[in-house]
Amino acid sequence: xxxxxxxxxxxxxxxxxxxxxxxxxxxxxxxxxxxxxxxxxxxxxxxxxxxxxxxxxxxxxxxxxxxxxxxxxxxxxxxxxxxxxxxxxxxxxxxxxxxxxxxxxxxxxxxxxxxxxxxxxxxxxxxxxxxxxxxxxxxxxxxxxxxxxxxxxxxxxxxxxxxxxxxxxxxxxxxxxxxxxxxxxxxxxxxxxxxxxxxxxxxxxxxxxxxxxxxxxxxxxxxxxxxxxxxxxxxxxxxxxxxxxxxxxxxxxxxxxxxxxxxxxxxxxxxxxxxxxxxxxxxxxxxxxxxxxxxxxxxxxxxxxxxxxxxxxxxxxxxxxxxxxxxxxxxxxxxxxxxxxxxxxxxxxxxxxxxxxxxxxxxxxxxxxxxxxxxxxxxxxxxxxxxxxxxxxxxxxxxxxxxxxxxxxxxxxxxxxxxxxxxxxxxxxxxxxx
Numbered sequence: 001x002x003x004x005x006x007x008x009x010x011x012x013x014x015x016x017x018x019x020x021x022x023x024x025x026x027x028x029x030x031x032x033x034x035x036x037x038x039x040x041x042x043x044x045x046x047x048x049x050x051x052x053x054x055x056x057x058x059x060x061x062x063x064x065x066x067x068x069x070x071x072x073x074x075x076x077x078x079x080x081x082x083x084x085x086x087x088x089x090x091x092x093x094x095x096x097x098x099x100x101x102x103x104x105x106x107x108x109x110x111x112x113x114x115x116x117x118x119x120x121x122x123x124x125x126x127x128x129x130x131x132x133x134x135x136x137x138x139x140x141x142x143x144x145x146x147x148x149x150x151x152x153x154x155x156x157x158x159x160x161x162x163x164x165x166x167x168x169x170x171x172x173x174x175x176x177x178x179x180x181x182x183x184x185x186x187x188x189x190x191x192x193x194x195x196x197x198x199x200x201x202x203x204x205x206x207x208x209x210x211x212x213x214x215x216x217x218x219x220x221x222x223x224x225x226x227x228x229x230x231x232x233x234x235x236x237x238x239x240x241x242x243x244x245x246x247x248x249x250x251x252x253x254x255x256x257x258x259x260x261x262x263x264x265x266x267x268x269x270x271x272x273x274x275x276x277x278x279x280x281x282x283x284x285x286x287x288x289x290x291x292x293x294x295x296x297x298x299x300x301x302x303x304x305x306x307x308x309x310x311x312x313x314x315x316x317x318x319x320x321x322x323x324x325x326x327x328x329x330x331x332x333x334x335x336x337x338x339x340x341x342x343x344x345x346x347x348x349x350x351x352x353x354x355x356x357x358x359x360x361x362x363x364x365x366x367x368x369x370x371x372x373x374x375x376x377x378x379x380x381x382x383x384x385x386x387x388x389x390x391x392x393x394x395x396x397x398x399x400x401x402x403x404x405x406x407x408x409x410x411x412x413x414x415x416x417x418x419x420x421x422x423x424x425x426x427x428x429x430x431x432x433x434x
Contacts, residue, residue, distance in 0.1 A: 077104055081206075085213045089175075089183070091131045094120030097210070101187075105202060109167065109188040112210075115144050115181070123188070124166050140184050143172045147181040149204060153192040169195050173207030177214050185210060249302040264301055267294055282401075285352065285359075286319035292329040292350070299336050307345055308336065314352040321352075321359055321426060324401050327394060331363045331420055334391075339367025339418060358406075361422040370412040378410070391420075398422060 077100060084096040094112040098120040101110045109123030113135050121129040135141060138159030143150055150172040152158050158170050167188040175183040185207045189195055246268060253261035271294045289312060296310045310332065328350060335348045351362045370378070378391050395408045405425040412418040 077101075081209065082213055085210070085217070088217050089114070089119065089210070089214060091119050095122070095131065096120075098122035101206065105187060106189065106194050106199060107171075107187040108190055111186040111188070112175075112183065113140060113144075113186070114183040119183070124190075125188075139170070139172055140186065143174050143184050144181050147174045147176060149173050149200075149207070151195060151200060153195070158188075166190065168192065171195060171200060171203040173203050174211075175207060175214065176211045182214065245302060246298045249298060253301070260301070264298065267297055271295060271298075282322040283325045284319065285314065285321045285323050288323055288325065288328050289314065289319075289350065292332050295329050295333060296336075296348075299333075303336075303340070307340070308348075309345060310348045310350065312350045314350070315354070318352050318354060318359065323359075323361075323424065324397050327397075327422070328361065328363060330394065331391075335363070335365040335367060335418070339365045339369070341368055355423075357425060357427045359422075359424045359426050361424065362419060363422075364417060364419040366417040369414040369416050369418055371414050375410060375412050394422075398424065 080100055081097050084093045084100070087093070089112070098110040098112055099122045101107075102122045107123065109121065109125055111118060111122075111129065112120040116134060118129055118131055118133050118135065120131065135144075136159070139150055139152055139157060140159070150170075152170045152172070153168075155165070155168050158167065160167065167190065169189040169192040171187040171189075173185040173187075174181045175185055185203070187199070187203050189199075246264075250261050250264050250268065253264060271291065293310070293312075296308070300308050332348050332350070336346070340346050346365060346367050348363070348365045351364075353360045391408075391410060398406050398408055402425045407423050409421045409423075410418065411421075
């Protein structure tokens, strides 16, 4: 049934036009026996039939057209397979891939396994191959062990019981990750003659495609791990200074204002709990702003309300947008540490706006600013100053989470202040609703 469906897909609109033309011509020819038929009618009808036959022959003998159609179908299938594997190869994605592949080949069953269990199965015998059950066939274990593609021409070679008569041939393709075989892609056929070089090439190609996608997913996981490690390194660099300063501030209030000291101590506990909870996750923008506001409470207590203020301008529609944790607070902390004027008040502003699919974050201050030499040093990848480490770390994490579509820019003018702009591609992460 699947073979018939595939053959029908080859019939393009032009082929159908030729068939309709041919049928019309034959109908006309049948009318020649009519007493009213004359020579001109016969010539016309013969011409229509000739055109119809010619159209069919030209279309069916056009290999480029057929190959183009087949290539397009394979590319579309590959695209859908890669989309199914976006989050890795598990039972859900493996089953979807098996169901996609089955109508695209001459196989009567498709299976995907990891090194131990069946992850996906579609086609003949599906009721006997439950997802999550251990691998039973000897050939599959052998392919996992040696990483070689196998073409098998009997149920005994496959490792099925002697009374098994439905599947009598198979192509087993290893799925690899680096130098390790991590699973198999299997194509089952009713008879050995169903396997030819084309089927073997198709099987090998799809195996390579899945293996390449597994490697891409592994690379992405390693990238995220590196991003998380960079975050922890940033926390280790900044937090000790803040810890000692805040504890000294709270200690001073225990003598002059005990109630405020207790309030600050509670807030300090919440702040550090939030820092630990957010250490490796994407969080709503609202939570990152709350954490930043909580940090400012301790600095305002230390310097005084006449010396420090933060203002925010974030639309309600953006507060649930997911951002990497520890994104805004370190930049605000750096403003307090490096931009505070000797006299007067430092105002730090945080604004968020939507620009199409992008989120634009701006962290600006009206502090001492930087000259071009200072600015170039902190933007250098080799910067070993506190501000440079923070800026470089956040830049790397933004690239890690959002990719090349996002960027970070720092502009500063001596005596006027500094502005840090983060342009984040929201489509890479998405949004949640609390």
